[in-house]
Amino acid sequence: MFVSDVLDRARKLLASVDAEPAERSIGAGTAYAPVRLWHWVNAAAILVLSLTGYVIGTGTPAMSGEASGNFLFGYIRFAHFSTGYVLSIGFLLRIYWALIGNAHAMQIFWLPLWRRRFWREVYHEIRWYAFLTVEPERRLGHNRLAQLAMFFMFTQTMTFLVVTGFALYGQGAGTDSWQYKLFGWVFSIWPNSQDVHTGHHLGLWVIVTFALVHIYAAIREDSCSAGAPLL
Amino acid sequence: MGGPTETFYSVIRRQGMTRRSFHKFCSLTAASLGLDPLAASSIANALETKPRVPVIWLHGLECTCCSESFIRSAHPLIKDALLSMISLDYDDTIMAAAGHQAEAILEETRAKYKGRYVLAVEGNPPLNEGGMFCIDGGKPFVEKLRSMAEEAMAIIAWGTCASWGCVQAAKPNPTGAAPIDKVITNKPIIKVPGCPPIAEVMSGLVTFITTFGKLPELDRRGCPSMFYSERIHDKCYRRSHFDAGQFVEEWDDKNARKGYCLYKMGCKGPTTYNACSAIRWNGGVSFPIQSGHGCFGCSEDGFWDKGSFYDRLATIKQFGIEENADQIGMAAAGVVGLTVAAHAAVTAVKRLTHKSDRAAPKAN
Numbered sequence A: 001m002f003v004s005d006v007l008d009r010a011r012k013l014l015a016s017v018d019a020e021p022a023e024r025s026i027g028a029g030t031a032y033a034p035v036r037l038w039h040w041v042n043a044a045a046i047l048v049l050s051l052t053g054y055v056i057g058t059g060t061p062a063m064s065g066e067a068s069g070n071f072l073f074g075y076i077r078f079a080h081f082s083t084g085y086v087l088s089i090g091f092l093l094r095i096y097w098a099l100i101g102n103a104h105a106m107q108i109f110w111l112p113l114w115r116r117r118f119w120r121e122v123y124h125e126i127r128w129y130a131f132l133t134v135e136p137e138r139r140l141g142h143n144r145l146a147q148l149a150m151f152f153m154f155t156q157t158m159t160f161l162v163v164t165g166f167a168l169y170g171q172g173a174g175t176d177s178w179q180y181k182l183f184g185w186v187f188s189i190w191p192n193s194q195d196v197h198t199g200h201h202l203g204l205w206v207i208v209t210f211a212l213v214h215i216y217a218a219i220r221e222d223s224c225s226a227g228a229p230l231l
Numbered sequence B: 001m002g003g004p005t006e007t008f009y010s011v012i013r014r015q016g017m018t019r020r021s022f023h024k025f026c027s028l029t030a031a032s033l034g035l036d037p038l039a040a041s042s043i044a045n046a047l048e049t050k051p052r053v054p055v056i057w058l059h060g061l062e063c064t065c066c067s068e069s070f071i072r073s074a075h076p077l078i079k080d081a082l083l084s085m086i087s088l089d090y091d092d093t094i095m096a097a098a099g100h101q102a103e104a105i106l107e108e109t110r111a112k113y114k115g116r117y118v119l120a121v122e123g124n125p126p127l128n129e130g131g132m133f134c135i136d137g138g139k140p141f142v143e144k145l146r147s148m149a150e151e152a153m154a155i156i157a158w159g160t161c162a163s164w165g166c167v168q169a170a171k172p173n174p175t176g177a178a179p180i181d182k183v184i185t186n187k188p189i190i191k192v193p194g195c196p197p198i199a200e201v202m203s204g205l206v207t208f209i210t211t212f213g214k215l216p217e218l219d220r221r222g223c224p225s226m227f228y229s230e231r232i233h234d235k236c237y238r239r240s241h242f243d244a245g246q247f248v249e250e251w252d253d254k255n256a257r258k259g260y261c262l263y264k265m266g267c268k269g270p271t272t273y274n275a276c277s278a279i280r281w282n283g284g285v286s287f288p289i290q291s292g293h294g295c296f297g298c299s300e301d302g303f304w305d306k307g308s309f310y311d312r313l314a315t316i317k318q319f320g321i322e323e324n325a326d327q328i329g330m331a332a333a334g335v336v337g338l339t340v341a342a343h344a345a346v347t348a349v350k351r352l353t354h355k356s357d358r359a360a361p362k363a364n
Helices: A002-019 A033-058 A072-100 A116-129 A144-173 A178-183 A193-224 B008-014 B019-032 B039-049 B065-070 B078-085 B099-112 B141-150 B159-163 B199-212 B239-244 B325-353 B355-359
Strands: B053-059 B086-091 B118-122 B154-158 B189-192 B315-318 B321-324
Touching (some): A072 A144, A144 A178, B008 B019, B019 B199, B039 B199, B053 B099, B065 B159, B078 B086, B099 B141, B118 B141, B154 B159
Parallel strands (some): B118 B154
């Protein structure tokens, strides 16, 4: 029942996205503020997680002195884990917002790949980025290419990173921890957790690559077209 | 070999052991299995009343390191486990009988102790070419395994070979060697991975199964929780150096001499579930990390195929190149970064040359 309600709603949202004027700027209304807040909390969390995650993967230069007098790696791992919680809770709230927010809030979770209109707009957007046309088709919310990148590189990768992150955390917390009970099924797919570490680590680089394109596209959008404001 | 009605207690009494020693043994076994103090009396009760469990020990594609490890068990002493506790009816490596006599025992046990014997499997069956890569007693090993598994009460998968596949199943695996749970799907299988497993883990499990007549609690992967629920890392005595950020950088540097953490030298302790750092080896003398060498992760699935034992990051084999996550990620980010820079340059040029087109709609 709930699922079909959500799907119904999603269809209506899609229709309303299509119906919205593509020329008007969104501005900073109440419907927009939660997404902006989440965006910057999420961006900060990703920055901390990427840096600490990279260091956890490679190890630090050796600290001098006794082991009892140092806790550097412990602090780095603590920062990674606690920021992981911030990011995960933010991601859950973002999903909640997608369900109750306006039409655009659904965009990064919902990809209407089966619609001809979607692909027509993708084609137009490719032409725009290839300097073959002057006007971008969609100025409100994400353009279709951005939506594709968001869904495949951001939303999917984030979900993967949150799930594998909690699974790996569950290993340290112990097999009787709620993290292991909830996410331990990951080790039914990859019995050797070294593979989960490797996947989690690759996810970092997908996010880094995504961030490069994302930041470039946002700055470019801000300076080239009269679209959505940067912040 | 003793008859089925003989108990462990009657066997050791016949061997001249006192009742006091028997109870000492029960307490020690209860402690080594991590059971509560009162469990010692239930172990004693079981060993006094239950008939000894017949065990059939098969060898497939393997190196016999599991057997080598097993015979070094100190708690309980392997002589107690082998000669008193269980009735080891068939083990072609150490049994006196040979040829047709030996093979006859298999059929006899299978018929006589239907559903009551434990099948211990060391090694695994190769499945390619109808299993012809491992012929045992004139037949493919996989056939012997299947037929003995049919009537077994429970099956023990000794070592990484039987549990995950190990070296013979490493890429490209020409013989099609497969862990035994790919062949036997309708029986409870207890996986005791390790190359080899720790002697006390093996004998402790045999003790548990023969004492209680059932398998111990298994984890998600089918390994006994009592020995495989924590990683090497969780109980490693060098863990404080890990948390402090004190790592060995080179095998002969001063950090290595100080006994710092071997994380950066590719130690697989953080991803390996085994009891080495708690029970240790050779009667508790040492274990790899204590000897200054990182953990290989030998009790983990596919540990041969993750790249060098001395690399922190696993090797990812794709499209014929071998790189780790960082190299692949940095290459991808570099290519995308260059593309972005080139695109930005073209955008700038376009804006300069088509300034008039753009001037009107610019808002902020």
